[in-house]
Amino acid sequence: MPKFQPIRTTGTKGGENLRVVWLALVGLTLLSVLIGESGQPSVTGTVFVCLVVVLKGRWVIREFMNLRNAAPLPRWIVTGYFLVMTFLVGGAVSYLQLTAIP
Amino acid sequence: MWIFIYAELTEFGFFFLAFLVAKLYFPEDFHAGPSQLNTLAGLLNTLVLLTSSFCIARAVEAIKHGAQRRTVVWLLCTVAAGVTYCLIKAWEYQWNAAMGLTSRTNYFFTSYYYLMFNHFLHVVIGTVTILATAVLTALGHFTPNSHEGLEGAASYWHMIDLVWILLFPLVYVLR
Numbered sequence: 001m002p003k004f005q006p007i008r009t010t011g012t013k014g015g016e017n018l019r020v021v022w023l024a025l026v027g028l029t030l031l032s033v034l035i036g037e038s039g040q041p042s043v044t045g046t047v048f049v050c051l052v053v054v055l056k057g058r059w060v061i062r063e064f065m066n067l068r069n070a071a072p073l074p075r076w077i078v079t080g081y082f083l084v085m086t087f088l089v090g091g092a093v094s095y096l097q098l099t100a101i102p
Numbered sequence: 103m104w105i106f107i108y109a110e111l112t113e114f115g116f117f118f119l120a121f122l123v124a125k126l127y128f129p130e131d132f133h134a135g136p137s138q139l140n141t142l143a144g145l146l147n148t149l150v151l152l153t154s155s156f157c158i159a160r161a162v163e164a165i166k167h168g169a170q171r172r173t174v175v176w177l178l179c180t181v182a183a184g185v186t187y188c189l190i191k192a193w194e195y196q197w198n199a200a201m202g203l204t205s206r207t208n209y210f211f212t213s214y215y216y217l218m219f220n221h222f223l224h225v226v227i228g229t230v231t232i233l234a235t236a237v238l239t240a241l242g243h244f245t246p247n248s249h250e251g252l253e254g255a256a257s258y259w260h261m262i263d264l265v266w267i268l269l270f271p272l273v274y275v276l277r
Contacts, residue, residue, distance in 0.1 A: 014163050022156035029148050036275035037141065041133075049271050056267050064159040065260045074104055078264075081111050085118055085268055092122045093276045096129050 021063045028052050043094045050090035057082040103254035107261050110224070114265045117220060121213050121272065128209040135210030136277050138203060143194035144274040147187050148266065154183030155263040158232065158256045168246040170239060177236035180259065184229030191222055214273055221262070221269060228259050 032052040035045055058079065062068040067075040125132040161176035198204070205215040235255045238244065244252050 015160060018156055018159050018163070022152060025152045026149060029145070029152065032271065033141070033145055033275060036271065041277040046276055049275060053268055053271055057264055060155060060260060060264055060267065064155045064263075065257060066159070066162070077108065078111070081115065082264065082268070085115060088122060089118065089268065089272050089276070092125060096125065096133075100129070100133070 018063065021059050025056055025059060028056055041097055043097050046090055046093050046097060050086050053086050053089075054083065057086070103257060107257055110258075110261055111265070114220075117217055118268070118272070121217060124209055124213050131208040131210040132213075133277050135208070135214065136274055138201070139214070139274055140194050140197045141274050143190050143197065144270050147190050147194075148270045150183050150186050150190065151263045151266050154180045154187075155260055157183060158259050162249075162253055162256050165239065165244050165249045165252055166246055170242065173244070173252075174236050174240050177232055177239060181229055181233045181236065184225055184232065187225050188222070188229075191218070217269065217273065221265060224262050224265070228255075228262050231255050232259060 029052075032049045036049050039045075061075070061078050061082065065078070067078060157176050157179040161173050161180065164173040164176055203211055205212050232255055235252055239252065
């Protein structure tokens, strides 16, 4: 089995970028829970939470999965899946909120 | 690997659709359900999974730089995150049981347990896979020029995280 010599690298630019994305993802998660849990359910709140979900998914797909530099087809399949699913969730929840009897 | 990931995403897509259809048919159960859940457990697991995705992304970056030991450390951090997720889930299920909430409570809880258990199974499979990947890395199986297996395992783990990013607001937050 071929052996390779480990190269010591610390604090790479890529690692720094990943750390910033991770902190942003954590911040967005806390913000969306705060909005979603405060007060009565509303369409505005639902739309905000769905936008946060789309943004988080986009960052995971592009930065963590590193699909930003991948061929367009796999990138669009995963991104498209996430967009369609979030749209369906947002649409269904908003519909129920609009038609709910007070 | 990508065909497998697409198949998994399709499976979860059907689960999401089933959940939404049930939500439209039983709006009262699904309106009251999320506020009965342990949101803290859901939030903690979201943070754990996001952190695990960060760890495995660092592992992939490390192997590209030939940093074998650092790759193993990041992979083991991912495994630790997977185990933490399972422990939080166990606490959440115990908390539910103490509150008298089971899969037979109403349609919301039936859907909740079905979705959560499926995702939990994927986390367990992913954790075991990442652990095996860490062992292979420690044995020198992956190199900067040949690490497709590690990238495949990482993509699978990111898929688990992606599903949870949508699952968490759908089940715990949106009413």
